[in-house]
Amino acid sequence: MNTILIKIRSHLLHFPLLLFQLLFPLLLTSYFIGCGDYRKDKITEEIITEEKDYSQVPEGLPALPVPEYNPITKESVDLGRRLFAEKIMSVDSSLACISCHDPGRAFSSSGMRVVLGYNKEPLNRNVPTLINKAFFPEYLWGGGAFSIEGIAHDVLSLPNEFNNDTLEVERRLSSHPDYPGLFTKAFGDDARPSAHFISYAISSFIRTLISGDSRYDKYIRGDSSALNDSEISGMKLFFSHKVNCSKCHSGPLFTDFAYHNTGTTTHYFDRGRFYVTNNPYDRGKFRTPSLRNCGITGPYMHDGEKATLEIVLDNYNRGGRLFIHKDTLMKPLGLDKQEIKDIVAFLHSLTDEEFIERNVMDFINMAGQEAETRRPSWYSCR
Ligand code: HEC
Numbered sequence: 333m334n335t336i337l338i339k340i341r342s343h344l345l346h347f348p349l350l351l352f353q354l355l356f357p358l359l360l361t362s363y364f365i366g367c368g369d370y371r372k373d374k375i376t377e378e379i380i381t382e383e384k385d386y387s388q389v390p391e392g393l394p395a396l397p398v399p400e401y402n403p404i405t406k407e408s409v410d411l412g413r414r415l416f417a418e419k420i421m422s423v424d425s426s427l428a429c430i431s432c433h434d435p436g437r438a439f440s441s442s443g444m445r446v447v448l449g450y451n452k453e454p455l456n457r458n459v460p461t462l463i464n465k466a467f468f469p470e471y472l473w474g475g476g477a478f479s480i481e482g483i484a485h486d487v488l489s490l491p492n493e494f495n496n497d498t499l500e501v502e503r504r505l506s507s508h509p510d511y512p513g514l515f516t517k518a519f520g521d522d523a524r525p526s527a528h529f530i531s532y533a534i535s536s537f538i539r540t541l542i543s544g545d546s547r548y549d550k551y552i553r554g555d556s557s558a559l560n561d562s563e564i565s566g567m568k569l570f571f572s573h574k575v576n577c578s579k580c581h582s583g584p585l586f587t588d589f590a591y592h593n594t595g596t597t598t599h600y601f602d603r604g605r606f607y608v609t610n611n612p613y614d615r616g617k618f619r620t621p622s623l624r625n626c627g628i629t630g631p632y633m634h635d636g637e638k639a640t641l642e643i644v645l646d647n648y649n650r651g652g653r654l655f656i657h658k659d660t661l662m663k664p665l666g667l668d669k670q671e672i673k674d675i676v677a678f679l680h681s682l683t684d685e686e687f688i689e690r691n692v693m694d695f696i697n698m699a700g701q702e703a704e705t706r707r708p709s710w711y712s713c714r
């Protein structure tokens with residue numbers, strides 16, 4: 333145990349100040365989403381939980397699909413987490429995955445309508461959560477990608493993301509004091525920091541982001557006090573034939589993994605699924621997002637155009653705006669104000685707070701913030 337701890341500590345000591353600067357907004361977010369009792373001994377305990385069985389998922393979720401070519405190991409996950417926050421992979425060392433996928437926001441954007449990519453260029457799509465992505469057969473709002481590895485690899489060179497040359501990324505990590513050793517530990521003696529293994533490590537880390545312990549989950553597992561009356565009414569409406577949310581947001585992940593148009597606007601600048609299939613019938617269709625943790629992933633929809641869950645619900649209540657490919661399930665619902673409130677309350681009960689806090693703490697720990705004395709003064713949970 334002790335040697336493991338020392339090993340981890342020694343990594344932490346080398347951690348660049350840059351990372352802490354990067355994590356500062358993240359620390360703030362974590363402060364706002366609520367605090368637990370993060371005493372030093374508790375953190376230490378978490379760091380040394382070494383022998384985690386990554387195939388274990390919360391009750392009610394499907395079995396975790398892990399590709400044979402990239403098995404999940406503690407070493408690859410730890411390396412992936414560190415790379416996830418590593419800015420030197422972007423051409424001007426300004427961006428990391430974490431800049432857009434904020435752990436305090438369930439790995440979605442930091443609440444911004446328009447997210448800025450490389451050179452502060454606005455991105456045209458909203459940043460989706462990365463939680464439970466291991467279960468998804470296709471990725472991106474239009475389903476244009478088939479593996480997490482593929483996306484992680486592409487980000488390195490995409491002009492509006494890291495905008496770097498993969499050879500340059502490899503050169504930078506190879507001349508770093510820590511990375512070469514971490515890659516051999518994760519992938520074997522011959523492994524060097526290559527774009528291939530970078531994408532493998534980050535993907536393994538993302539595959540471990542499994543969340544299924546929200547208050548709603550506790551309720552359906554038998555804890556009848558986990559939801560209040562308003563949340564229970566909202567849940568009943570959500571699953572009812574009258575409201576039909578669960579026709580598309582179905583199953584334990586609240587998605588049918590299919591593409592629909594929900595009439596969020598009358599003009600779709602982004603053609604969504606059409607870019608992938610070239611089928612005119614697919615214009616304006618987007619993948620049904622999972623609603624787990626949606627209480628903290630706003631703004632909403634593919635373009636981040638809906639700022640709050642109440643605004644999302646208004647659109648559903650109206651039956652969506654006029655659009656030629658709008659789904660036939662989209663029709664006026666006639667919900668009153670209280671019913672809308674109840675559904676929104678139910679959606680908030682899908683947030684897995686412990687999971688979010690644990691992941692935020694993992695990043696804080698990683699940045700060497702394990703000692704209470706070193707925590708910024710405003711981070712006063714107790
Ligand atoms: C500049 C912001 C930005 C950065 C940096 C960024 N992403 Fe993303 N990410 C996005 C956006 C926006 C999307 C949605 C794009 C789309 O649907 O076309 C996305 C989508 C994804 C998806 C697909 C999720 C889904 O629901 O299908 C994965 C996986 C992902 N990103 C991983 C990463 C990884 C790994 C990194 C770092 C190597 C990274 N991202 C860096 C903005 C960013």
Ligand code: HEC
Pocket residue numbers: 570575576577578579580581591592593594596618619620621622623626629631632633634635641644648659661662675679
């Ligand atoms: C016809 C299928 C369908 C039905 C019915 C449906 N949704 Fe959706 N939902 C979607 C799709 C598709 C999106 C993404 C649309 C987009 O980005 O343009 C979405 C987006 C959302 C979002 C935003 C999530 C995010 O991460 O951006 C929320 C919240 C939501 N739906 C809740 C509900 C609720 C509550 C109901 C019932 C009142 C409902 N949905 C009914 C398909 C559906």
